[in-house]
Amino acid sequence: MAIEWSSSGLDLHVDWDAGRRGQRLADAIRNAVRDGRLAAGTRMPSTRALAADLGVARGTVTRAYTELSAEGYLRGRQGAPTVVAVLPVLSMPATTTAPAPAGRPEADWRWSMMPGRPDLSLFPRAAWLAATRRALANASAADLNYGDPQGHPALRVALAEYLGRVRGVVTTPDQIVVCGGYSQALGMLATVLRAAGGRSVAFENPSLRRFRQVVIDAGLDTVGVPVDEHGIQVDELAELAGHCAVVVTPAHQFPLGATLHPHRRAALVELARTTGTLVIEDDYDGEFRFDRQPVGALQAMAPDQVVYAGTASKTLAPGLRLSWLVLPQRLVEPVRAARGGDRHNSVIEQLVMAELLTSGVYDQHVRRCRTHYRRRRDRLVDRITELGGELAAAGIAAGLQVVVLLGDRTTEAEVLARAVRRSLLVMGLGATWMDTPERPRPGGIIVGYAAPPEHAFGPALRVLAEVLGGPPADIR
Amino acid sequence: MAIEWSSSGLDLHVDWDAGRRGQRLADAIRNAVRDGRLAAGTRMPSTRALAADLGVARGTVTRAYTELSAEGYLRGRQGAPTVVAVLPVLSMPATTTAPAPAGRPEADWRWSMMPGRPDLSLFPRAAWLAATRRALANASAADLNYGDPQGHPALRVALAEYLGRVRGVVTTPDQIVVCGGYSQALGMLATVLRAAGGRSVAFENPSLRRFRQVVIDAGLDTVGVPVDEHGIQVDELAELAGHCAVVVTPAHQFPLGATLHPHRRAALVELARTTGTLVIEDDYDGEFRFDRQPVGALQAMAPDQVVYAGTASKTLAPGLRLSWLVLPQRLVEPVRAARGGDRHNSVIEQLVMAELLTSGVYDQHVRRCRTHYRRRRDRLVDRITELGGELAAAGIAAGLQVVVLLGDRTTEAEVLARAVRRSLLVMGLGATWMDTPERPRPGGIIVGYAAPPEHAFGPALRVLAEVLGGPPADIR
Numbered sequence: 027m028a029i030e031w032s033s034s035g036l037d038l039h040v041d042w043d044a045g046r047r048g049q050r051l052a053d054a055i056r057n058a059v060r061d062g063r064l065a066a067g068t069r070m071p072s073t074r075a076l077a078a079d080l081g082v083a084r085g086t087v088t089r090a091y092t093e094l095s096a097e098g099y100l101r102g103r104q105g106a107p108t109v110v111a112v113l114p115v116l117s118m119p120a121t122t123t124a125p126a127p128a129g130r131p132e133a134d135w136r137w138s139m140m141p142g143r144p145d146l147s148l149f150p151r152a153a154w155l156a157a158t159r160r161a162l163a164n165a166s167a168a169d170l171n172y173g174d175p176q177g178h179p180a181l182r183v184a185l186a187e188y189l190g191r192v193r194g195v196v197t198t199p200d201q202i203v204v205c206g207g208y209s210q211a212l213g214m215l216a217t218v219l220r221a222a223g224g225r226s227v228a229f230e231n232p233s234l235r236r237f238r239q240v241v242i243d244a245g246l247d248t249v250g251v252p253v254d255e256h257g258i259q260v261d262e263l264a265e266l267a268g269h270c271a272v273v274v275t276p277a278h279q280f281p282l283g284a285t286l287h288p289h290r291r292a293a294l295v296e297l298a299r300t301t302g303t304l305v306i307e308d309d310y311d312g313e314f315r316f317d318r319q320p321v322g323a324l325q326a327m328a329p330d331q332v333v334y335a336g337t338a339s340k341t342l343a344p345g346l347r348l349s350w351l352v353l354p355q356r357l358v359e360p361v362r363a364a365r366g367g368d369r370h371n372s373v374i375e376q377l378v379m380a381e382l383l384t385s386g387v388y389d390q391h392v393r394r395c396r397t398h399y400r401r402r403r404d405r406l407v408d409r410i411t412e413l414g415g416e417l418a419a420a421g422i423a424a425g426l427q428v429v430v431l432l433g434d435r436t437t438e439a440e441v442l443a444r445a446v447r448r449s450l451l452v453m454g455l456g457a458t459w460m461d462t463p464e465r466p467r468p469g470g471i472i473v474g475y476a477a478p479p480e481h482a483f484g485p486a487l488r489v490l491a492e493v494l495g496g497p498p499a500d501i502r
Numbered sequence: 503m504a505i506e507w508s509s510s511g512l513d514l515h516v517d518w519d520a521g522r523r524g525q526r527l528a529d530a531i532r533n534a535v536r537d538g539r540l541a542a543g544t545r546m547p548s549t550r551a552l553a554a555d556l557g558v559a560r561g562t563v564t565r566a567y568t569e570l571s572a573e574g575y576l577r578g579r580q581g582a583p584t585v586v587a588v589l590p591v592l593s594m595p596a597t598t599t600a601p602a603p604a605g606r607p608e609a610d611w612r613w614s615m616m617p618g619r620p621d622l623s624l625f626p627r628a629a630w631l632a633a634t635r636r637a638l639a640n641a642s643a644a645d646l647n648y649g650d651p652q653g654h655p656a657l658r659v660a661l662a663e664y665l666g667r668v669r670g671v672v673t674t675p676d677q678i679v680v681c682g683g684y685s686q687a688l689g690m691l692a693t694v695l696r697a698a699g700g701r702s703v704a705f706e707n708p709s710l711r712r713f714r715q716v717v718i719d720a721g722l723d724t725v726g727v728p729v730d731e732h733g734i735q736v737d738e739l740a741e742l743a744g745h746c747a748v749v750v751t752p753a754h755q756f757p758l759g760a761t762l763h764p765h766r767r768a769a770l771v772e773l774a775r776t777t778g779t780l781v782i783e784d785d786y787d788g789e790f791r792f793d794r795q796p797v798g799a800l801q802a803m804a805p806d807q808v809v810y811a812g813t814a815s816k817t818l819a820p821g822l823r824l825s826w827l828v829l830p831q832r833l834v835e836p837v838r839a840a841r842g843g844d845r846h847n848s849v850i851e852q853l854v855m856a857e858l859l860t861s862g863v864y865d866q867h868v869r870r871c872r873t874h875y876r877r878r879r880d881r882l883v884d885r886i887t888e889l890g891g892e893l894a895a896a897g898i899a900a901g902l903q904v905v906v907l908l909g910d911r912t913t914e915a916e917v918l919a920r921a922v923r924r925s926l927l928v929m930g931l932g933a934t935w936m937d938t939p940e941r942p943r944p945g946g947i948i949v950g951y952a953a954p955p956e957h958a959f960g961p962a963l964r965v966l967a968e969v970l971g972g973p974p975a976d977i978r
Binding site: 058064065068132133143146147149151154155158159162163165167168169170171172173186187190191206207209210213240243343344345346347348366368369370371372373374375479 | 541608627639643645662666667716848849851
């Protein structure tokens with residue numbers, strides 16, 4: 027039989043039939059400590075409790091504890107509870123790693139200006155906790171059961187209202203699918219397109235490589251469409267053939283930062299209608315607009331032809347793994363199916379998000395962040411202007427990043443090398459191109475000015491300036 | 503340009519150049535309400551605020567509001583804020599559905615005795631909230647960034663200690679992968695096995711069809727191994743060829759409820775060692791043991807040959823979508839890769855779970871549930887005994903369900919038909935077999951006695967008794 031005590035549920039699997047119980051008990055505990063089943067610091071039951079549980083004399087347990095303490099497996103002082111001693115049992119695992127260039131974990135950089143990262147020190151912890159309290163108070167028992175693979179209805183209703191009001195998205199709750207981040211959402215769309223016979227997906231060139239890879243992993247090819255100061259060149263897209271969808275960032279092209287021109291918006295929608303091409307609108311930072319230009323969702327112009335993709339990764343935190351798709355009705359079932367049984371979001375987190383949206387707390391938080399980021403944007407742009415030379419900041423009207431175009435004075439490689447030496451994490455524009463042209467393209471650095479916590483923004487900005495300015499001493 | 507106001511971030515896209523501004527404003531708001539961008543109940547800005555935002559006379563806005571109120575698009579009373587009126591805009595989506603037999607959503611049944619469901623009314627809401635407070639207070643900003651695909655280190659450390667202490671699992675935190683439910687975990691394992699050239703996976707016969715389907719979806723075949731009162735028949739497994747892994751439920755065979763006999767445990771581990779077969783230990787309800795039989799994890803006997811799979815779906819709630827795998831070192835990287843970038847759990851929920859484990863609150867909760875379920879088990883078994891006849895309850899030593907064997911007096915189909923008429927959700931044993939034998943097998947009903955909330959257990963038990971007893975009036 028096994029030794030077991032109700033106070034800790036420990037189960038030691040000791041051969042317990044024969045005699046010499048004290049000895050066997052000691053052996054069992056020693057082995058448990060040795061192979062890690064009893065971790066260092068684990069509080070042992072009192073000798074009285076264990077003796078009662080095992081139906082043996084208390085002295086038997088006391089002797090075992092004494093022997094093991096002498097051997098260093100247990101620690102006990104008069105009056106204090108006996109605990110398992112520290113032995114080299116559990117090796118700490120590698121710490122959290124986030125995608126970053128140069129293969130170095132993001133956390134290992136002294137300064138991070140990684141594009142697409144919000145200031146995580148702004149995460150509304152108190153509001154999240156309060157919303158959790160309300161969500162738990164209002165949730166029914168049934169809410170805690172296996173949920174709707176499309177996402178909890180309460181969250182979809184809240185998102186439909188929010189996206190309609192703030193982003194001009196035209197949708198009902200049943201066209202919305204709650205997802206575990208934009209990568210997952212894009213992957214599911216790619217799977218659906220592939221299953222429908224799709225062969226390739228068009229992307230803006232330049233664009234983020236990570237998302238193109240998601241589409242490639244789903245078995246599709248990717249093709250690039252050039253981008254200029256008015257966004258994706260729709261006439262170039264029209265020249266292409268064989269693609270079933272195009273992924274665009276109309277509100278704030280990543281990484282160049284252009285807003286899709288109204289004429290281009292109309293042309294893109296028209297092209298989608300006539301060719302049947304599906305437009306996937308990546309509205310990754312649509313909430314963060316610093317001018318008063320109209321930039322409602324493209325989706326509103328053609329809800330049957332445009333998939334809208336939004337996320338909480340920029341407004342709250344990437345660690346939530348919470349995003350949403352607004353789909354043309356015909357795509358809802360296929361995406362539900364692609365989502366399968368293994369990609370549901372936690373229902374409690376969905377209910378918390380619904381609380382934040384319906385209570386207006388989410389709007390307040392986004393407004394606070396918008397002001398915060400606008401101020402940083404201004405400081406960054408001023409700094410670039412001071413540096414002068416051929417440096418120019420582009421894509422400054424919205425979002426969490428700008429691209430600093432370097433001109434011919436210095437190369438991207440030089441600047442990135444200096445950034446690495448200063449342990450400043452930024453992204454090179456070069457990594458976002460889909461092709462290698464004859465003439466080298468102007469170098470650029472994508473600066474995520476939202477990433478540093480407030481106290482580190484000033485210093486990070488100084489390091490960036492030095493890296494961009496590249497004082498001779500530093501170039502040598 | 504677009505109308506936009508800072509107080510709500512609304513973006514109306516109204517053609518705003520020409521005159522008749524009051525009229526155009528009214529049109530814009532009317533359209534927004536009509537197509538759902540302005541949802542019912544949305545609070546409109548004050549006429550003063552909107553007028554200021556648009557740089558028009560306040561009277562212009564007032565006229566537009568008055569007109570729209572007259573048309574029923576807005577509702578406003580003296581002194582009260584103007585809100586969008588209720589229009590048939592948002593169609594409520596279908597409510598949460600959970601897998602259930604007879605294709606009927608679980609929530610639609612009057613009485614649920616669905617196997618594998620905990621009593622969701624026991625979910626420790628207060629403890630969860632308190633743990634959330636602690637988790638949010640202790641989390642670093644970096645914790646909220648994109649996390650470790652293997653799961654947050656803090657949770658893996660807590661799981662290693664807990665699983666070692668309570669289930670006898672031999673592991674270090676870096677052999678643990680946090681997953682979004684057992685289906686996801688099994689699916690990733692199947693993907694890894696398939697990529698390594700695996701062709702088929704052996705399952706206990708009977709076993710839950712849903713999980714066999716997960717393996718089939720990953721491109722593998724399944725083969726059945728008979729089960730008797732001592733669990734899976736290892737000698738029959740030894741006869742098989744071509745399978746790369748076997749999925750077993752050693753602590754409490756689903757659905758027959760046997761505990762794998764010590765000799766079988768030894769034989770299975772030995773077979774795995776000699777043939778290289780991977781053993782996947784589904785410890786779905788290992789925490790709920792009602793006798794004092796030793797049932798530590800099989801994994802402890804051969805950590806290099808056995809994958810341990812555990813879940814919070816039975817101890818807390820399925821809606822959390824939280825489970826864990828303990829892997830042989832060689833499988834950690836492949837599973838990490840299969841997990842990819844699109845299946846991370848929410849970091850906040852992971853930190854909350856770590857808090858529950860390290861604080862001992864989780865142990866307390868499991869103990870409370872164990873007592874609760876043992877009492878229900880006793881009541882159910884007593885009732886079956888009272889009914890007498892050929893009815894027999896099996897698999898009663900552990901877990902959240904028993905199987906009621908019907909004998910020859912009544913057929914499974916009859917009982918299930920009566921259950922449907924009474925709106926009682928139970929599972930038929932027939933659905934769990936992997937083959938159709940020559941002679942019909944004895945019918946059985948799998949009763950999940952944990953599923954009903956406390957107030958409904960008594961009534962559900964009465965209905966079950968009637969369904970099983972099948973009074974003449976009911977059979978007619």
